[in-house]
Amino acid sequence: MSAEKATALVLRTTDWSESSRIATLWTREFGKVRVLAKGGRRLKSNFENALDLLTLCGIVFLRKSSGGLDLLTEAQVIQRFPRLRTDLSALYAAYYVAELLADGTQDYDPHPLLFDEALATLRELGGECGPRVARFEMVLLRELGYSPVLDRCAGCGGEMNETEAAFGASANGVLCRNCRGGHRDARPLSPPAYRTLRDLAAPGDDWRGTWSVEVRADVRQLLGQYITHLLGRRPRMLSYLGS
Ligand SMILES: [Zn+2]
Incomplete structure (x- = not known):
């Protein structure tokens, strides 16, 4: 020892x-x-x-x-993180972060960037938690090797037309008009939600801009669906999250 x-x-x-x-x-x-x-x-x-x-x-x-x-x-x-004691939505979001780390990572598989991102998330949680949690999820996905394909069609590799995009959890990314039919779980992706996903995946702070109610709801549902697909079950805390 x-x-x-x-x-x-x-x-x-x-x-x-x-x-x-x-x-x-x-x-x-x-x-x-x-x-x-x-x-x-x-x-x-x-x-x-x-x-x-x-x-x-x-x-x-x-x-x-x-x-x-x-x-x-x-x-x-x-x-x-004292805010977690006074803000229930922040506490639920923090439990969700803990659940993803506990169930989504392997023993003795260090990811310092993901550690730092988890701390940054716990420090910043409060009020509207949706964007902060979504950023954490995107960093988690990248660190564990499951970044969704966003820059081209995950089906055929072709260029994406932003106005006709769909997201397929089982395809691991966005799908063009031709490919979406082959994925029963594909759901339409609005241009603003698509741009927000790319901001979340990119380095920098572009994701911190203002999110409309529709974008919050779309991104929450889509990331929840993708993570559920990858884990093989729905995270327990997912239904407690606001968008
Ligand atoms: Zn395609």
Whole structure:
């Protein structure tokens, strides 16, 4: 066993025994790790506060060489996100972010950019959460290798006419008029929603512009459908999200 240090976001915890907990953590250095926190349920334990859901903490853990859970030996709070305690839509959005990280990533598959994006999302959530969550989803998709094809038809590779675009989750991207018929899950994509998807996928801050109610609804439904297709099931928190 070797001792490792990491910066970690608490995604999920489960009671394990009288006094212990198992925590699923999203770390910047190692990706997702699952650790056993002995004494993690005792009131005055070192871990008690640091293992609250969606807390950012500095941890030390002993990495098991073969199978079994890693063992958490230290956890100290670095940051909490107080807005999540007062804004219910922000809290639901944060739970959704945690669910995607817990269920969409593999153990020990680090993605520092996705870690940073998750933190930026938790810091900025509040009020209208739709665009911030959509940006997070797009970064998650890119980091995990599932960026939707947006610059050409995902069916034939041909050029896209913005006014005739559709989005097909099973096609992994936009579809031209000729190809959409072959995908039963294809749904029409309005030109403004199409442009917003490209802004979300591009580097920079163009996605932070104003989103109409229609664009919010379209993007929410489309990303939800795509992520459901990729995960093979609908994320539990999806129905709690506003657009
Ligand atoms: Zn096509």
